[in-house]
Amino acid sequence: GAVVSQHPSWVICKSGTSVKIECRSLDFQATTMFWYRQFPKQSLMLMATSNEGSKATYEQGVEKDKFLINHASLTLSTLTVTSAHPEDSSFYICSARRTQGITYEQYFGPGTRLTVT
Amino acid sequence: AQSVAQPEDQVNVAEGNPLTVKCTYSVSGNPYLFWYVQYPNRGLQFLLKYITGDNLVKGSYGFEAEFNKSQTSFHLKKPSALVSDSALYFCALIATGTASKLTFGTGTRLQVTL
Numbered sequence: 001g002a003v004v005s006q007h008p009s010w011v012i013c014k015s016g017t018s019v020k021i022e023c024r025s026l027d028f029q030a031t032t033m034f035w036y037r038q039f040p041k042q043s044l045m046l047m048a049t050s051n052e053g054s055k056a057t058y059e060q061g062v063e064k065d066k067f068l069i070n071h072a073s074l075t076l077s078t079l080t081v082t083s084a085h086p087e088d089s090s091f092y093i094c095s096a097r098r099t100q101g102i103t104y105e106q107y108f109g110p111g112t113r114l115t116v117t
Numbered sequence: 118a119q120s121v122a123q124p125e126d127q128v129n130v131a132e133g134n135p136l137t138v139k140c141t142y143s144v145s146g147n148p149y150l151f152w153y154v155q156y157p158n159r160g161l162q163f164l165l166k167y168i169t170g171d172n173l174v175k176g177s178y179g180f181e182a183e184f185n186k187s188q189t190s191f192h193l194k195k196p197s198a199l200v201s202d203s204a205l206y207f208c209a210l211i212a213t214g215t216a217s218k219l220t221f222g223t224g225t226r227l228q229v230t231l
Contacts, residue, residue, distance in 0.1 A: 004160075034219075043207065043221045044161075093160050097217070104149050104168070104211050106219060108160040 003027055004096050006109035013084055013116055021079045021112045023094030029074040030096035034106065035067075038091040050077045074099060084116045119144040119212040123222035130198045130229055138193040138225045140182075140208030149211040150191040151219070152182055154204045161207065167191060178202070198229045 003026040013019050023033055031052050036044040048069050050056040056069035066088075068080040077096075081088050091113050095106040120143045130136045142148055149168050153161040165176025167184040175181045182193045191208060208222040 006160075041224075043223045044219075046218060049218070091158075095161075095219075104166075104217050105163075106217075108153075108162070110160040111158065113158065 002098070002107040004094065004107045004109040006092075006094055006112050008112060009110060010113040011115070013114070015085050015116055016083055018080055018082045019084055019114060021081075021092055021094075021114075023077045023079070023096070023109050025075045025096045025107070028096075028107075029099040030077075031074060031099040032097045033071060033077040034095045034097075035069060035077075035079050036093045036095070038093060038111075044093060047079075081114065084114070086116045089114055089116045119148070119210060119220050121208050121210055121220055121222035123206075123208055123225045125225050126223075127226045127228060130227070132200050132229050132231050133197050136195050136198040136202070136227065136229070138206050138208075138227060140191045140193065140222060142189050142191065142208075142210050144210060144212045146213045149213075150182075150184060151209045151211075152176065152180065152191075152193050153207045153209060155207065155224075156204050164193070164206075198227075200229045200231060203227055203229045 005024045007022045033050045035047045038044050047062045048056045048058045050069045050071035052071045058064045071077040091111050093111040095108045122141045151166045152164040155161050164180050165174050167174050172184040180195050205224050207224050209219045
């Protein structure tokens with residue numbers, strides 16, 4: 001149990017276009033989901049926390065208008081990178097916390113590799 | 118503010134030998150501590166956690182870690198390394214009162230050779 005999927009697993013887009021990444025909890029409900037960004041050979045940086053039915057909470061320095069997060073249901077959160085630029089190329093990972101469960105346990109998706117050309 | 122330090126970028130060990138991946142932390146209050154493993158182009162897999170109780174915690178794939186409050190450490194160990202253990206390992210913590218946000222260390226690459 002506690003499987004999180006991400007789609008797509010990799011995407012290449014042209015500069016100036018927008019890309020949407022989906023994060024789904026497959027066998028549990030997740031009130032809270034987290035979006036991370038990972039640069040090569042670096043740690044995970046928390047971008048934002050999304051709560052079902054409410055606005056996401058962004059970490060300092062993360063542009064909310066550029067990284068749009070929607071958490072419309074208890075099993076789906078989406079991250080849209082708007083007007084993508086090459087510097088947005090990165091590995092994006094989501095995680096989910098069970099609605100009913102221990103608050104500190106997070107389950108991670110497999111990640112999405114975004115390349116902006 | 119809380120922080121996690123993994124002082125070694127890479128650890129090299131021969132298969133069959135014991136391995137240790139170091140982690141120290143800084144936090145106000147009591148931490149919840151975690152180890153995750155990441156294989157290339159994959160998300161994170163949970164290995165083990167310390168919340169409370171016994172300082173020695175056992176996790177997946179034969180890994181264990183010891184919580185040492187006086188040294189503020191949570192080193193990851195395994196008695197006998199396997200080549201398949203080669204991956205990127207992250208130590209992380211949740212500080213109480215931070216809405217359960219994970220703070221990650223910078224990661225340590227473990228390379229196990231024959």
